[in-house]
Amino acid sequence: MSQAKLRDQLVREFKSYWSSSLPTTIDMGGERQRKTIKDSALLIDKLGLQVKLNIIDWFIAFILRDYRRIFSPSDEAGQLDNLSTRFAWFNRILKQFQHQQDLSNIWPIHWNIKSQLLAKFNDYTSQDIQIVLKNSNLNVDSLIEAIRITKDFESQMQKKLNLHFNDQGGFKSISLVYQNVFHVYISHQDKSLADLFTKFSDSSSHQFVEESSTASVLESSSELFLNYRQILSQCATLTNGKPIVDLSKLYSKWLKIYANDILKAQLIHGINSRRSLDSKVNYNEIKISGLIINTADYCLSTAIQLEEKLKEYVYIPFKGDISFEKEGEIFNSIISNCLQRCLHNFELGIETPLNDMSRIQWSQLGNSKKKSNNITSVSNPSQYVIDLSQCILNLSSNVTKSIDQRKYYRSFLDKAVSLSVALLTRNIVKSRPLSSLGVEQLLLDLQSFRQAFLDSMESPRETGSTTSAYARHVNRALIPLETLLKVVLAPSVPAEAFVQSYTTLIADSSSQNFQKVLEMKGLPKKDQSQIHEIFRAVTATESQSEKQSNSFLTELDMDPPNRPLIPVPTINNKSEGDNCSPADYNNNPNKADSKNISPAVPMFSDFKNFFLRK
Structure with missing residues (x-):
């Protein structure tokens, strides 16, 4: 017998057997019949892959022949509320198949009939559910219940057949059909x-x-x-x-x-x-x-x-x-706005002692010819700085009580320090010229000012590294102002020594910056000319590597405006864009220095930013 005739005969016998009533009997037609069909399956397996696939496809279609008729999407049985009935029907089919296989062992294991039966059932079911979903007025409860029932069925199948449903390319899941209506x-x-x-x-x-x-x-x-x-x-x-x-x-x-x-x-x-x-x-x-x-x-x-x-x-x-990056930017901008409001109130809070400071005649301190009760030596801090220190501690205490995260309080303090230094510097510039005793008093007052801010950070919650970093920030913020005062305090006679003090402490070769110091000292015009000549001679003889064309004095405004340095922040209901987090000042100083904490708030880490002419 030719291979083609053998194939046709085996296929006919196989289909004839499964189309008869024998498989539904208790013994599936008897032991002899079962052995014949089993041998037929083994022979079919030898006739090539395509013959085997054709038999499997026919068998699965035959087993599921009534499924789509019973559960048609146009009939009541095919609706979502009967979804569990669909799966119960398949479970009965699978149980019946397993009984037949246990009794006869007809199907070779490597044919994976049960898995392929499930795959075809899933295809039919997905198509039907898709039609039902398209034609029904779906509510969320029905959707959730349908997905739950489907997931439960798939979980059962995973355990029974030892397979895994994967929406990303594994065994195809019925649940995928719900994605379109989620x-x-x-x-x-x-x-x-x-x-x-x-x-x-x-x-x-x-x-x-x-x-x-x-x-x-x-x-x-x-x-x-x-x-x-x-x-x-x-x-x-x-x-x-x-x-x-x-x-x-x-x-x-x-x-x-x-x-x-x-x-x-x-x-x-x-x-x-x-x-x-x-x-x-x-x-x-x-x-x-x-x-x-x-x-x-x-x-x-x-x-x-x-x-x-x-x-x-x-x-x-x-x-x-x-x-959620964009949402994070919005929350950061809100934090920045709130910190700016705290700073705005801080500036208002220290306004009174700063006004008291501005009323002091700093040029007359130590001048015994003016008033009999004028001070002749420096021993104690001025009253204005005592009041200022108390305001700083009081305002800082109110802020720290309100803010949980120390990084934001530290950010507030960093900027409050630089803000206060800027306001002090503005007052000092407006009070020029300064007497020597006045400068000495200001230098002493700055020590009280420094201590007030250092005390503002003291807390059991602060670590040693945090307080040390903060102390360095306070000192850095005060260095330019203290340096300026020390140069102003230096005697102008002999002129060479005064110029040497300037080039040592300020270390720039700018005549304009040098002139600012002379104005702070209040030297007569005739003396200024001589000192300028010496200054030009000294800076001309210094090596190129030792000279700097500018310093912090370059941006010092000798006629600063009286406007507040912290504007009243506005509230914008749109995202302000790419803002730097207020905490970035501590976490990444370089980033913080290069970007504003808020669109309306200048960074206070740089002394010169407060004295840019507008």
């Missing part, structure tokens, strides 16, 4: 979050009053992320595909709304709150700013954790589509 779930969560934000808005006018004295963050922020966590926990049981990315975009949307509509609204509440008539400082604004800083920082750090959790759940190809 927008129903996302829309439902969007509405739920909208309702939550309505609650936030309704309670926002009362929330601060209740929370400001006890809570360090707004309760609404923790409630928001609790809802986020609950939604994600449920969503992760339903899918690990693109809907997770869609959910992250929904989170992004409401994080922006929370920042703009809730946090900024609270900030406006602080701005408009009543302040004490006895003080220019709005302490309530400082308190609310601290609350907003804490809440924004909580949102910032929790959003980072949320991003990591989303990426943990989603399939690898989608991980790069999940990011």
Whole structure:
């Protein structure tokens, strides 16, 4: 018999047997019949791959012949609420097949009939469900229940058949069909979050009053992320595909709304709150700013954790589509705005002692011809700096009580130091010329000023490295002003020694900068000409490597304006863009020096920035 005839005969016998009623009998037609069919399967396996595949395809189609008729998408049995009946039907078919295989062992193991039977069932079921979903008015509860039933079935099949469903190219999952309608779930969560934000808005006018004295963050922020966590926990049981990315975009949307509509609204509440008539400082604004800083920082750090959790759940190809970087920029800008408000109040708070300082006639100190009670020596700090130190400690204490994260308080102090130095320098420049005794008094006053800021950082929560770094910042901020005063204090006679003091301490060759020092000393014009000649001669003979064309004096404005150095910050409901985090000053000084903490706030790490002419 030829191979072709043998093949046709075996196929006919095989189909005839399975089309008869014999397989449904208890003994499947008897031992002899079972052996004949088993031998036929072995022979078919030898006739080539295509013959085997044709037999398998025919058998699977035969077994599932009634499935699509019974569960037609146009009939009631084929609807989503009968999904469990579909899977129960297949379980019976699979159980019957397993019974036959256990009894007869007809099918060779390597044919993987059960897996291929499941694969075809999944294809049919996916096609049917897709039609049902397209033609039905789906609600979120029906969708969740359908996915749950489908996932349970797939879990059963994984255990029974020792296989793994993988939406990314493994054994094809029926659950994939729900991806196209998952927008129903996302829309439902969007509405739920909208309702939550309505609650936030309704309670926002009362929330601060209740929370400001006890809570360090707004309760609404923790409630928001609790809802986020609950939604994600449920969503992760339903899918690990693109809907997770869609959910992250929904989170992004409401994080922006929370920042703009809730946090900024609270900030406006602080701005408009009543302040004490006895003080220019709005302490309530400082308190609310601290609350907003804490809440924004909580949102910032929790959003980072949320991003990591989303990426943990989603399939690898989608991980790069999940990011809360832009939302982080918004929260950073809010923190910057709040810090600027604290600094604005700080400037208002030290205004009175600085005004007292400006009324002192620094040029007349030590001049016994003017007043009989004029001081003749320096022994104690001036009263203005005593008052200034007390204001610094009081204002810093109010800020540190309001801010949880020390990095933000450190950022505030860093800028408060430089702001205060700038204001002191402005007063000193306006008070020129300075007498020698006046300069000595100012140098002594600066020691009290330095100590006040050092005391502002002292806290059990601070480490030695933190306080040391802060102390270095305070010293660096004061060096230019102290250097200027020391040069002014140097005797102008002999002129050569004075010029040498300047070139040693200031170390630049600029005649314009040298002239500023002469103005601070108040030297007569005739004496200035002689000293300038000596200065030009000295700087001309120095080697090129020793000379500098400018120094911190280059940017010193000898006619500084009286406007506040910290403008009143505005509240913008749009993201301010790529802002540097206020904490970056401590974490990355180079980055902090090159970028503004807030669009309206100049960096205070550089002395010269306060004296640029506008």
